[in-house]
Amino acid sequence: MATGRSHRPATRGRGIPEATVARLPLYLRALTALSERSVPTVSSEELAAAAGVNSAKLRKDFSYLGSYGTRGVGYDVEYLVYQISRELGLTQDWPVVIVGIGNLGAALANYGGFASRGFRVAALLDADAGLAGRLVAGLPVRHIDELESIVADNQVSIGVIATPAGAAQEVTDRLVAAGVTSILNFAPTVLSVPDGVDVRKVDLSIELQILAFHEQRKAGEDDRQEPDGDVPAVMPA
């Protein structure tokens, strides 16, 4: 991965394993649903089922946060919601810029899950001057040249890239230079960033190809007629 990592050995001090961090949002979502239904407590078994994970894993995950459960009873829903939110940093406000307001960028801007939990869209940016001023999700699209000032003025530390692949690296460089230290990349490219900058990527094409692999494997099991081992038309020199 092109993640500019300086990730320490995952667990240092009260550091939380990366795999656990990735599941916390899942638990949080399930807990929020319970909270809205005014459910006071929940057992690891129930919550694990709601989040789609193993209950032992869930208990171990929570044990990294501290001993927040009550034996014989379960976990206090409201208390856990707070603790996980705090651990994830969702008790503070994270201004975000979205770069590239095409179909995808507009979809992201309209995505409700954004504002719901600590994330605030500070600005929508696009290289197309014709788009400037157009309202998307209630926000005006602004020209990419305003990137540096917007990032500085709003203390933006998270950038979302929804540009074509060709523009992604340049946008990344500008974001990083302006002070952004976390990037969520939707463009199908490997981004290179300096140490200390985190990159996560979301890649539709890769996901589909992984599904196709398994799909093919399933098909190959049923009707055992895979043209296996055949020498292809193209041969190495």
Next chain:
Amino acid sequence: MATGRSHRPATRGRGIPEATVARLPLYLRALTALSERSVPTVSSEELAAAAGVNSAKLRKDFSYLGSYGTRGVGYDVEYLVYQISRELGLTQDWPVVIVGIGNLGAALANYGGFASRGFRVAALLDADAGLAGRLVAGLPVRHIDELESIVADNQVSIGVIATPAGAAQEVTDRLVAAGVTSILNFAPTVLSVPDGVDVRKVDLSIELQILAFHEQRKAGEDDRQEPDGDVPAVMPA
């Protein structure tokens, strides 16, 4: 994860480790770019750099596919493209239905990476009858009630869910009942599916929260003034 897995121990027979499968599309993309520049061969070091991975890892990954390299020279680009494509099942055609043609669904329909590699959008479906007939990415939106017949007629095995969270499980059930065995889920919900059905999820909100966690960690290192250990307002019973 709610993946209806029956995944064997990752490596059985000439089975390829899951982690390797997830990287193959990355290699394929880098190789395709090289192929378009008519580069005949590439070393593991160069290709690894282009894909953003460690070269030893790349070589080990390729070793699961077979011995396709030439020592002292590297890998034949065209040959590797073919082998990886075949392994991923991209040499055949995968019809896909996209359910939920809102902002996101439209973005997915317009995504070029779809058609480029073996994936063909068989139909766009939406529950809103008002959308029916509207052209998106050159395809007419069709009503969700046509789901079953479309899946059957086109032998669709892959479904993409871009609906609101509330509709995702019902759509999933219908897709699975109609014969779909792989699902790519963009809705922020845990899907439950029977064994034998693969689910992969793409969740913007989760990715952002993971970034926020690391961002907070970075900030907490610089200025050591985290309100750590403070007893929150909400307490357990």
Next chain:
DNA sequence: ATGTCTTTGTGAACGCGTGCACAAAGATGG
């Protein structure tokens, strides 16, 4: 107060994934 029953928290074992480091393989030049 005591016993029973539920559920957490975690020690321990295991398996997968990663990266080092090197031997084997083959190309290339003399």
Next chain:
DNA sequence: CCATCTTTGTGCACGCGTTCACAAAGACAT
């Protein structure tokens, strides 16, 4: 034909993540 040099393929060790299984903790009833 031999020596040298490059690059692959992989044995090995290590660490993270997962899961099992159980002891400890506490609720609850009697």
